Amino acid sequence: MTRLRVAYAGHDFFSSCLEMLAQRADVDLVLVLTDEPGGQPTDNVRAIAAARQTPVWTGRWSAARIDELNGINVDLLVCAAYMYRIPIEELNVRYAVNVHPTMLPEGRGPNPLAYLTFDYPQLNGVSIHEMTPELDQGPVLLQEPFDRDPDDGFDEIFLKLWAHAPRTLQRLLDDVDHYFLHKQDQVGGSYWPEPPEEERTLDAATATVADALHLHARFGQLGFVLHTDDEHPMQVRAAAASRCRHQYPPGRVAARLNRGWIVALTDGLLQTQPALHHKPV
Structure with missing residues (x-):
């Protein structure tokens, strides 16, 4: 050997x-x-x-x-x-x-x-x-x-x-x-840059549940940036969202729980796992 x-x-x-x-x-x-x-x-x-x-x-x-x-x-x-x-x-x-x-x-x-x-x-x-x-x-x-x-x-x-x-x-x-x-040289191909932050950003005041779930599916543990009516945007790496009627204005942080924040969207609620203040990548 x-x-x-x-x-x-x-x-x-x-x-x-x-x-x-x-x-x-x-x-x-x-x-x-x-x-x-x-x-x-x-x-x-x-x-x-x-x-x-x-x-x-x-x-x-x-x-x-x-x-x-x-x-x-x-x-x-x-x-x-x-x-x-x-x-x-x-x-x-x-x-x-x-x-x-x-x-x-x-x-x-x-x-x-x-x-x-x-x-x-x-x-x-x-x-x-x-x-x-x-x-x-x-x-x-x-x-x-x-x-x-x-x-x-x-x-x-x-x-x-x-x-x-x-x-x-x-x-x-x-x-x-x-x-x-038997290695093969690469011919042609493409380069994919780091996705820009604007593509990884969700504004809770205007976003739907579908918007949130799509962004989370696309970026997962890489994370997306969530803007709420709180002064600090959050980096979200784990999330769940559901369509439902609620009493909160869209963009409001409805609760800060030890399991994460609940944030109001236009047609439902989003729960983030323990949220960190966003730091530029």
């Missing part, structure tokens, strides 16, 4: 891939790179690393960090939902791959799930490509589509990716040399 010395870069979004790597008998997990406390969610990544007593690096890259990684003889660098640019052109690693949640070359970009929900459902899938200095443009090594239900929103697609991505990565690790030998 040929053992691989593997470094992993990512936060919790694709951490099912890290879990798979940690369980393989032919992988030595030598390093985990992730975000600093207060940034992207990293609890699961840190727990997996701690269980394996794997060192964890946080924050941005530096010349010293590049030298240190080049000194630990990494065979394979796996990037999956990592928040910093990796200076791949300066790293001495045998292989470097990125796990991407669309069928490349379509859907390059930092957060394509919001587009997959309603705009491009035919592009649901996992692509693993060779890392190059250009974002998401390296040759494709392996990709697999997955089926989705017609009413799947952002969070449901995330769960399918959570299950599907490590299986695709597992196939790659079973014969890394083969997939690199």
Whole structure:
């Protein structure tokens, strides 16, 4: 059995891939790179690393960090939902791959799930490509589509990716040399930018229940911005809404409960899970 010395870069979004790597008998997990406390969610990544007593690096890259990684003889660098640019052109690693949640070359970009929900459902899938200095443009090594239900929103697609991505990565690790030998350059394709805030904003004073449910389905745990008659907009990552008659003017925060806020819409009520004041992304 040929053992691989593997470094992993990512936060919790694709951490099912890290879990798979940690369980393989032919992988030595030598390093985990992730975000600093207060940034992207990293609890699961840190727990997996701690269980394996794997060192964890946080924050941005530096010349010293590049030298240190080049000194630990990494065979394979796996990037999956990592928040910093990796200076791949300066790293001495045998292989470097990125796990991407669309069928490349379509859907390059930092957060394509919001587009997959309603705009491009035919592009649901996992692509693993060779890392190059250009974002998401390296040759494709392996990709697999997955089926989705017609009413799947952002969070449901995330769960399918959570299950599907490590299986695709597992196939790659079973014969890394083969997939690199048969890699395919990307031709054409598209780039999907981060959705602008105006597309992720709901004004409770004019919104309907259907508007709220559509926005929540599209953005899910990524969150949308809710404006109420309170002075602060809220970042909403979990919500429920129902059409009903009520006595509140639209836009009013009807109650602040320990399970979240209840907000009046034009034709019903919206409940947010514990609401945070919105911070620009």
